[in-house]
Amino acid sequence: MNSTSYLPAAQRLNVVVVMLGLALPTVFAQDPANQGDMDTSDLLGEFDFGPPANLPPSEPVAPANPKKWEIDGFLRSDLSYTFAGDAPAPGQPDYRGITKLRNTLQLEVPVRMSPKWNGFVSGQFFYDFAYALKDRRNFSERVLDLYEDQAELREAYVSGSPWPGLDVKFGRQISVWGAADYVRVVDVLNPLDNREPGLVDIEDLRLPVTMSRIDLSWDRWTLSGIAVHEVDFGRQPVFNGQFYPFSVAPPREFQPSESLANTEVAVSLTGSLPGLDLGLYYAYFYDDIPHAETVGGIPRLDHSRLSMTGLSVNGVTGNWGWKAETAWMNGLEFNNLPSERLSRLDALAGLEYSGFKDTTVIFEVVNRHHLDFSPVLRAAPDFQNENLTQYVLSARRTFLRERMSLYSICSFFGAGLQRGSFQRFSAEYELRDGVALTMGVLFFHTGDQGGVPDTYEDNDILFMQAKYSF
């Protein structure tokens, strides 16, 4: 594996240029003289404008008798072009050039059942023409199943407030814990769509699962109880896929049945206090990341049952936001220590600064520390390190009255930044209400074991997206 003990120059340059580009125009903004004193008639004479002739007629913002249901959603076209790859070995799929030419339709139907009860159903459908373009026979059935097309139910739930202070929600839903924006510490309830690391739209990242949720609120506090009935470990890249991290196929993955015994449970107590948000969390759940094990001499992948006890806190002071999360994970299993269950302590700290005009900068750092770590865990197939540190730095700036956004996110792995990184830079422009165009580039840099996989080294991608929301 590659070993770099410092951040390569190319990565440093990428980060510095983009961050300066976002912040400098504000930092060095001129302070021109104001127009000086104007007398009353001059001032009043400046009100020589009026509404445009083609001002749309006033329509009810929210009708007095709203419809019981409506259809919302979006239509999205995505194009990806992988430009850094070498020619594949004979018989291997070619992931150079156009690697995504996907049209996605998402339909969302909110339903107003009564003043206290609502329903919501959403579904997503896509077809990716890139595989037909490259000849489908070059790709395995598993790759085509995962990437070529999809028709799935997303969220489907009923929610209501039977009594003041009591909220319930049953069905396929997403529940987000914690204050972190980019790194998950206490946010363990929903699995993720990791099929295309760095490329998945943020709204598609968390996958809904069937849950029953009860929230009891009083003052500024909310006590939540959640039962997760659906066992779903998310979407991961498959063997021979563009983002599969290993050179060999995985063993069979054991899938627990959906039963009462396999239900995941979670409890949280959150408070929005003056100047501070606080959360205490407990969950008993399946680890979405499988571990290798050998059962009866046969290797397989299994998912540990973990317990997580966590805390998150965040606040703001002036233009600064700060956040901290910690989680103690218990019950981790590994192939090389089959009779033991280990614990891990994850800790995150983050800052957010919005003092530059129309700009937000976020920095998060997380360390995941295995307690009672044994050196045998470094070896295959576990490939674990005692500590895994990740840094994330992002910046977003809007222009043209929020018509245009420039966005960068850079993530680095390893305390000394030695385990690789990825950087994503994108620009979004709002052509008109509900229609947006996005262009960007995604770079991967590999490093020591435990960060960005070696197989990602030749996966730098140009991407474009057109999206119509309705």
Added chain:
Amino acid sequence: MERVINRDKGNDKTSDMEMVLIDKRGSQRVRKIRGFYQELEKQRDSILFFLAPADVKNTAFLTYDHKQKGMDDEQWLYLPALRKTKRIAGKDQSGSFMGSDFNYSDMTEPNIDDFVYKKQGEPVVEGMKTWQIEATPKNREVASDTGYSKSVMFVRQDNFVPIRSVSWVNRSRKMKFMKVVKLEQIEGIWVVLESQMATKEGRSVVHSTYLRNSNVRFNQSLPKEVFAVRQLEKGLPGF
């Protein structure tokens, strides 16, 4: 100025807001918001639900505007794409509200102690006697926070409603001109139903925003749950 800020605005209010953003080429973008407001002894609460355009639908914004000196306002933003409520820094009131010509500072009550006020005259505007009042930030921090280095308001003497204002944009050559287009009394309370804010550079309008308020109702004894952080995720109240 105290009478301007403290004029009757009801104990609570619901209203719908439509903003039409017009650039210098005449291209228009429309924002629709339903807002809930309440006035408490120690704070003013507001919660806004964005209904249009489609890509920001269900975004919600909650503010606790603390009256106590030295206590920062609290703000939370719900981002439906992330299913996540986030506490946000409330200091930068100089930013544009949803891309419009109104700053966040224009959408909230000013802190009267942050400005020096000077009466400049009593001109007649649209047939109504007004006071012409200049407001200057007491220090650079206030100017930076609000986004304006100076403002001049024309306040109607009969009802204490500012019907024209001119603001000098901080660290810029631009000026903003606000005029009230339609003003009515609803339930005994004066309400600006239509207004326009234009940003000018020299004599040219570079951008303007037409703001319409409708469906305005006061004193409905809104439940306190409407202004809880939980409501952001729950969405538009169904009562």
